Amino acid sequence: MLTERQRMILNAIVDDYIRSAEPVGSRSISKRGDVGYSPATIRNEMADLEELGFLEQPHTSAGRIPSHKGYRYYVDHLSPLNLLAPEEVATMKMFFAEKLNALEQVVQHAGTILSHMTNYTSILLGPEVFHTSLRHFQLLPLSDNTAVAIIVTNTGQVENKTVTIPAGVSIAEMEKVVNLLNHKLTGVPIYKLKSALYNELGQEMQRYVTHFEELTKVLDEAFDNGQDGQRLFLSGATNMLTQPEFRDVDKIKGILDLFEETPTLMKMLASASAGTGIQVRIGSEINHDVFVNCSLITATYAIEGESVGTIGILGPTRMDYARVIPILDILSKNLTQFFTKKHDK
Amino acid sequence: MLTERQRMILNAIVDDYIRSAEPVGSRSISKRGDVGYSPATIRNEMADLEELGFLEQPHTSAGRIPSHKGYRYYVDHLSPLNLLAPEEVATMKMFFAEKLNALEQVVQHAGTILSHMTNYTSILLGPEVFHTSLRHFQLLPLSDNTAVAIIVTNTGQVENKTVTIPAGVSIAEMEKVVNLLNHKLTGVPIYKLKSALYNELGQEMQRYVTHFEELTKVLDEAFDNGQDGQRLFLSGATNMLTQPEFRDVDKIKGILDLFEETPTLMKMLASASAGTGIQVRIGSEINHDVFVNCSLITATYAIEGESVGTIGILGPTRMDYARVIPILDILSKNLTQFFTKKHDK
DNA sequence: TTTAGCACTCGACTCCATCGAGTGCTAACG
DNA sequence: CGTTAGCACTCGATGGAGTCGAGTGCTAAA
Numbered sequence: 001m002l003t004e005r006q007r008m009i010l011n012a013i014v015d016d017y018i019r020s021a022e023p024v025g026s027r028s029i030s031k032r033g034d035v036g037y038s039p040a041t042i043r044n045e046m047a048d049l050e051e052l053g054f055l056e057q058p059h060t061s062a063g064r065i066p067s068h069k070g071y072r073y074y075v076d077h078l079s080p081l082n083l084l085a086p087e088e089v090a091t092m093k094m095f096f097a098e099k100l101n102a103l104e105q106v107v108q109h110a111g112t113i114l115s116h117m118t119n120y121t122s123i124l125l126g127p128e129v130f131h132t133s134l135r136h137f138q139l140l141p142l143s144d145n146t147a148v149a150i151i152v153t154n155t156g157q158v159e160n161k162t163v164t165i166p167a168g169v170s171i172a173e174m175e176k177v178v179n180l181l182n183h184k185l186t187g188v189p190i191y192k193l194k195s196a197l198y199n200e201l202g203q204e205m206q207r208y209v210t211h212f213e214e215l216t217k218v219l220d221e222a223f224d225n226g227q228d229g230q231r232l233f234l235s236g237a238t239n240m241l242t243q244p245e246f247r248d249v250d251k252i253k254g255i256l257d258l259f260e261e262t263p264t265l266m267k268m269l270a271s272a273s274a275g276t277g278i279q280v281r282i283g284s285e286i287n288h289d290v291f292v293n294c295s296l297i298t299a300t301y302a303i304e305g306e307s308v309g310t311i312g313i314l315g316p317t318r319m320d321y322a323r324v325i326p327i328l329d330i331l332s333k334n335l336t337q338f339f340t341k342k343h344d345k
Numbered sequence: 346m347l348t349e350r351q352r353m354i355l356n357a358i359v360d361d362y363i364r365s366a367e368p369v370g371s372r373s374i375s376k377r378g379d380v381g382y383s384p385a386t387i388r389n390e391m392a393d394l395e396e397l398g399f400l401e402q403p404h405t406s407a408g409r410i411p412s413h414k415g416y417r418y419y420v421d422h423l424s425p426l427n428l429l430a431p432e433e434v435a436t437m438k439m440f441f442a443e444k445l446n447a448l449e450q451v452v453q454h455a456g457t458i459l460s461h462m463t464n465y466t467s468i469l470l471g472p473e474v475f476h477t478s479l480r481h482f483q484l485l486p487l488s489d490n491t492a493v494a495i496i497v498t499n500t501g502q503v504e505n506k507t508v509t510i511p512a513g514v515s516i517a518e519m520e521k522v523v524n525l526l527n528h529k530l531t532g533v534p535i536y537k538l539k540s541a542l543y544n545e546l547g548q549e550m551q552r553y554v555t556h557f558e559e560l561t562k563v564l565d566e567a568f569d570n571g572q573d574g575q576r577l578f579l580s581g582a583t584n585m586l587t588q589p590e591f592r593d594v595d596k597i598k599g600i601l602d603l604f605e606e607t608p609t610l611m612k613m614l615a616s617a618s619a620g621t622g623i624q625v626r627i628g629s630e631i632n633h634d635v636f637v638n639c640s641l642i643t644a645t646y647a648i649e650g651e652s653v654g655t656i657g658i659l660g661p662t663r664m665d666y667a668r669v670i671p672i673l674d675i676l677s678k679n680l681t682q683f684f685t686k687k688h689d690k
Numbered sequence: 691t692t693t694a695g696c697a698c699t700c701g702a703c704t705c706c707a708t709c710g711a712g713t714g715c716t717a718a719c720g
Numbered sequence: 721c722g723t724t725a726g727c728a729c730t731c732g733a734t735g736g737a738g739t740c741g742a743g744t745g746c747t748a749a750a
Contacts, residue, residue: 023711025711025712026713027711027712037723037724038724038725039712039724039725040723040724041722041723041724043712043713043714044714044723046713047714059730059731059732060713060714060730060731061710061711061712061713061729062731062732063712063713102506102507103507136485138483142501146501148501148503150495150497152485152493152495152505155487156491156493156507158493158495158505160497160503162448236605237601237605238598238601238602238604241594241597241598242598246594247594248594249591249592249593249594252586252594256582256583256586256601260580260581260583368742368743370742370743370744371743371744382692382693383692383693383694385692385693385745386691386693388743388744388745389692389745392745403701404699404700404701405698405699405700405701405744406698406701406741406743407701407744408743408744
């Protein structure tokens, strides 16, 4: 589709623009050395590239900037992953050498590392409870009509919820049910809890328990891990402010507003997990008006081969892809390795 | 210190400036009606007020703006709490009528209500675990050498931590200890757990258990609720961006950066809890460079007479004190009432 | 003591000239 | 024929001059 020379020039322009955030002129490309042509020649090619839709011109007498299509081409043809400085790779490795116990803490910490290393905003989804299984269930009375339901997963995540106890249900009764559940449901994946409750245990429970219906309602409530099944971690939100394209308060407002809408961000990240490997979404590909000038790069991490969470970097479309992509790649792989190892133990 | 007329004029100026965010001239004050003097007279008084340090002049031919001292005077002499619209009070009442079980959720929700009602940023400290007591303790093995420690308080808060189990300690041994602890420590305030563990139980435990030292280390770890004792909730951070004084990205950057530093914010809020009732800190009184142009208004809420958390509103010094103060007042009182009632049940 | 009148100040805004980076086109060059 | 030098042209950015007007301080009269 593009000649070798066009490819080189487009590459050079995107590269330059990523560095400078200013429209790139033919002269500066010519002087870079890696494209050995005169400004005039480059100008001709630039005109062609613009016609093909890879470049844009803010106004007649300015240089060119990459279009979304231009970025897309650049990313898709990015040279075999750029090498990171060894000390940076070391930083990431070291992080996993640290003794951290709580799964979610590890993910959160990974987020701050990401945002610090890249100077962009990191958005991560914590390990999905979905694919973990029940380790222990408990119902602890607090007062006459409330109790805390506690669910512990095999990964050590603890979810809790305060539930209301229907009038007439005795503590003894509840204990019986809880014992039964622990006996029968330990090891069952969290997402199967509800169906297991109804299908397999329903009858048995009905035999032991008088207030069957009320109790299932309580358990329903306890097992219903709405959006709490996964936690969202955001780090380096203010890095957005350092980007010249967002120096304007009005432009940044919408973005920061969205940062407070956890569910929306979750959906955004979750929709990525379908694809495998590193996924790059540029501008409108993110499907969010406020992010038209942003790019989102995501990767997933897994436990035992099953993808359970997502790590992502959000920055301007003029993002340093060549640097961010390998960072995400390494970090996600390390996370997977770390969790899998931990899980096996 | 000030004449009645000076007080009125100062009041009028602060009032106007809060509304308009623009330097206030003598003419506009004269036209307000509540101060029945000509611009010339008011000009004279304004000159005096400036000399006394209550007003400032951005430049010679501009109106006056209140100085920190001016705001302070204004706040300290604020007329007996302004009345809120009944429907606003109703909004807050309604919120507490809702059936919400988890304590922290209530606080978090209160934060969003605060920021929405005021259009400023709300910062709240969740109920301190410190003053709650142990309801249940549990140690749940996950793998050969790790376990989840779960602490449930009488308020239904659940804290959990993954701990490492020293080699050689058997599960049976651990269970013995946990049973003993539940038997002896239920009802003990969280902050006394550690000392209770050492002083009262040390000897008894030593009798039953062989790996005494290793086990206390584990329990130490479990009971050590570092900064997790309290949770911070921030809402409406982007409301800051709508304030004309922060239209500049450089000015806002520092503020938003600090918003990501949870521990700093915590200290900031906690230092308020010393005072009772509503506390207003203006500009430099907050003791933070980035907040020189901000004011922080805080109130505390209590459980059983003991103050356990703080709710606060951060906005520009040019904040609508007359509105924010009663809102905070009502909400904090409602929170106290709500928690106390809930606690009694 | 209060107020009307007035000269003065100074930021905000508009207009305009200048500057320069970058372009597109044409013609010359190897 | 591809490449390049040369050149006129475009257009945003920059900066200075002029104007406007809100607001002041001071003086003198009511």
